[in-house]
Each structure stands twice: as structure tokens, then as C-alpha cells.
Amino acid sequence: MRASFIGPRSCWHFPFVQCFVPSTSRGSGMEIQQLISIIFISHISNPSVQQPSPTVDYLVNSCGLSQESALRAAQQIDIKTTNKSDSVLELLRNYGFTNTHIVKLITNRPSLLMADPIKTLKPKMEFFRNNGISDPILAKFLSADTSVFGSSLEKDIIPSFNYLKSFLRTNDNIAIALGRRWILRRLSQQNISLLQNHGVPESTISKIIMLNPRTLCFKPDKFREVVMKIIEMGFDSSSLMFAHGLIKLLAMNKGTWEAKLAVYRSFGWSDAEILSMFRKQPNCMGSSEKKISTALDFFMKKLNWTRAYISKYPTTLFLSLEKRTMPRCSVVEVLLSKGLMRKENMGTALLVAEDEFLKNYVVKYQEDLPQLLTIYQSKMGVL
Secondary structure (H helix, E strand, O other), X not given: OOOOOOOOOHHHHOOOOOOOOOHHHOOOHHHHHHHHHHHHHHHHOOHHHOOOOHHHHHXXXXXXXXXXXXXXXXXXXXXXXXXXXXXXXXXXXXXXXXXHHHXXXXXXXXXXXXXXXXXXXXXXXXXHHXXXXXHHHHHHHHHHOHHHHHOOHHHHHHHHHHHHHHHHOOHHHHHHHHHOOOOHHHOOHHHHHHHHHOOOOHHHHHHHHHHOHHHHHOOHHHHHHHHHXXXXXXXXXXXXXXXXXXXXXXXXXHHHHHHHHHHHHHOOOOHHHXXXXXHHOHHHHOOOHHHHHHHHHHHHHHOOOOHHHHHHOHHHHHOOHHHHHHHHHHHHXXXXXXXXXXXXXXXXXXXXXXXXXXXXXXHHHOOOOOHHHHXXXXXXXXX
């Protein structure tokens, strides 16, 4: 038989090949056979046209993964029977995992579907539940840090949990830390020892874990560098501001830090003034360069606040201009014009809680200045 694929019968064997052959190729059966071979190889190497598999179907229909995610996950596992995988999904749902949690979990760790739900998974989840971690927090935490499922309960999870508890004291505090999507096993004891060696009290270390636990997960060399920098800046290691300064400085690279310094300098601030305010309120370097510039422009050019006055009330710099500062200033301006308030008290007016502001700066003058509430509400967008 001659090796030729010319003719409509060739399409019965290769349905993805269009049933046409260029007229210039009709003279050579070998050339056509090579052409079809090339098309066939291209077809099977393209995942977008791969034949569906039971594993992909299961990942899509039972786990909720997208077709693309399922194809990637199917490269790591092969589900021949669904009994074990069904049991894994049932166990997860019994511990409060939502469909969103399951999609995230299986996308990041497809092998979980092949684990023994009773011997491997349930003991770890029971440990957390028995130690006061609620199901919603547990689901959020474990779907964010799937490596916990691959860790030894006795050798890794329990020692890490107990070490964490030595600082946070209560299971409720641990639940808060885990709820911030902290990575349990990446807590660096070397970093904590460094803080302790520089006089940072356990209460401050606990606060770091509660506020921003990832701070303690930096590589020791980087962490040491920033700790030394914070101490050099004059932060008192026994104060809570030390923790806030460390968190803020670790979150920035050198270029970002310099860019923010440049913004302050452009408004006439000296490095000493910037550093003094940073020690008092590290959040003044937490906003973007644009937000810092906008805030300084408003306070220094529109309100005529001095650098010294801003340094006295540094928290005002990262309050919302539209939702808080400007509406309150509209009330303050009226009170200043009537001689009912002194300008040096503006900082306090911006910082007090909402109910206290309304009580002391609006309701207090309601009889003589009934328009204050209307002015305030219109600036707040209520009216």
C-alpha cells in the first residue's frame, strides 16, 4: 500500500486537520505525510486542546478550579478513584472551609487531595481547634499557608505553636496572629533573640507579632541591619515606638525611604526634623510620597501650620483629608472666626474620636451656631 494521506479518509483519523491539501503538495505523498505529522505533534503539545482527563474534570467540577488551574494542578496528581479526594473535601468543609478556601488550597497544594484525611490531616486541624482557633480563622490561615499540611505535628507545628504562645500567652492572641495570615513556621527565633539582646521587652515583641507578624520572618541579616539602623536613629528599644519604627522601616527599601525624605525636604524640612517626627510617630513615613506631599501642601500652605506644629501632631498627616480633615476644618474655621476656639487647638480637634468631636465642636454650639451641623454634614457628603 502506498503511504499517502490524500483524500477525505485522512480526516477520519485526524479530525483536527482541515480537509484540504494545497494543490502544490498533491504531487508528493511523503511531503503531505510530513505536514500532517507536524500538525499532529503541534496539537498534542498544546495544553489548550488536550483531551479532558478524569483528574482535570474532578478538579473543575468537585474542587471549583478553573480549567487553566486544573490543567496545571493535574500535572502534579493523578486521581484514579475519587474516594480519598472526596473524603478530603468533606473533612475540609466540616472544618469551615468555604469553596473559595478550597480553590485556593487545592490550587496551591494539589497533593492534599491524595493525603489520608484521617491519619494526616485531621490531627493537625484538631490540634488548632482544640487550642481555641475558630474554624473561620483556621480555614483562612491554612488556605494561606498550605505548608502547614506538609509539616510534622509533633516536630514542627506543636513546638512552633508553643513558642508563639510563650510570647502571646493566650490562645485568643494566637488566633489574632494567625488571622493576620501569619506563616506559623517562619517565625525566626534568631530575630527574636536579637531583639531580646538589645533590650526589647517581651511585651513589645508580642505587639510586633500581633500587629505585623511577618516582620519577624525576614532573613536574619536583613533584620539585623534594620534593627541597627533603628537604634542608630535614636529609638528607645524599651518603647513601643521602637516596634512601630522597625515595622515601617522593614517595609521600605532604601529607594522608597529616600524618596519620602525628599518630599519632606521639598517643603523645607531638615533631616533632623524628619527624624524627630519619625521617632515620635513612625506612621508619618508609612504613606505614599503622593499622599505625604498632598498632606503637607494642605497643612502648610492652606492652614499655615508650621513644621513644629505638625511635629506636635504628626498623626494628622495620615488622616483622610476628604473624610476627616477637611470636614472638621470647615467647622473649626467657623469657630475660629467667632473667637470660640484658638488656632493652637486645631490639632486636637482633628485627632479626637468622632463622637467627641461632635460633642465638643458642633453640639456644644448648636444653639448659637445651628449651621455647624449642616456645614459638617455637607463636607462629609451626608447632605
